[in-house]
Amino acid sequence: MRPAKTTPLATTVALAGIMLVAACAPQRPVPWRQTLPNPDVAAPLPEAPKGPPKAALLLPLSGPSEAIGQDLMDAAQMALFDAGENQLELLPFDTGSEPEGAMAAARAAVASGADVIIGPLFARSTTAITPIANQANVEVLSLSNDSSVARPGVWVLGLQPEEQVERVVRFAAQNGIGRAAALAPADAYGEKAVQAFRQAAATSGLEPVGIATYPPSDSTPSDAVGRIARALGVVPSDGQRPATPPPPGGAVLL
Structure with missing residues (x-):
């Protein structure tokens, strides 16, 4: 199984943990070792601040399953409100009810810099977007209830x-x-x-x-x-x- 893609949030948590351990570790003064600035080496530029991780939400917001997709969209927005908007950026994409629509939505999600894809709803659509997500190294949390579509990097969240x-x-x-x-x-x-x-x-x-x-x-x-x-x-x-x-x-x- 290929390693999971590290999101900015996971990176921040890991760095915070390393800094906490370093701060709590006993420090022994070593007066004869001093690190002096080297005028020949330019100081590294500070990194630009990173925003919250992006989660693409692939749902059927049009077509025969529009009502189900809208219910799931409302639930996702409620969950985001409870968690705090600064914790996650939600990017909704309409898949329609056919795999072709899901593939177009997955490409748009990858182009938008999504760190993870939540959805799509149907098993056929999940199978259709799997190569697109794998190529971009983006994990998929499918809402399908068909466990047969699970793959490395693709998890099924629907009730079986x-x-x-x-x-x-x-x-x-x-x-x-x-x-x-x-x-x-x-x-x-x-x-x-x-x-x-x-x-x-x-x-x-x-x-x-x-x-x-x-x-x-x-x-x-x-x-x-x-x-x-x-x-x-x-x-x-x-x-x-x-x-x-x-x-x-x-x-x-x-």
Whole structure:
């Protein structure tokens, strides 16, 4: 793994620590050794003051995922307000919802002197910007929940579906739930969630009685919910009679 890029803030902290250790170390006077100025050597010029480290924030601020991107932008601004504006300079860039937009945003972030990239939100976009960030030696803190995009210099900060599903299933089993079903979108995230559900059910002793998927664009997946309800026995197969109590074998988690 290549070494991480040192930010100005990290450099300042390291120098401060070295100076503190040097100040606390016992000093022994050595009167016969004196350092006299050399008139032939020019004094070094003082370094120009450095500003706070720059963090590029790559979010979908336009397109179908604009609402999510704006929520994340608001959260980032609140966090920056709590930390203090002098601690970090936030540079927002719009990625849209496609990898091409993320690549353009990453190039703009690198050109702006970003020390780190926070984002993008989607796994495909993270994969697309990885070569750009690596070439510029800029670390990436992706907001994706797909751990497969992690690489040297690329960390995934999003909540993993495997972790979420495992905790829900384990909690259900510990509270007397004996039978469970899964309802997930028909996309990469849903596929990971369903796989995690099967594994967690087997580990926890839950009986998986049904799995139904629906198009991610469907905001009211009533058909998939109906299939799950019938698999659990909560709704009869004809869907006409009132719901009946669950069959023997434990409580039901939908």
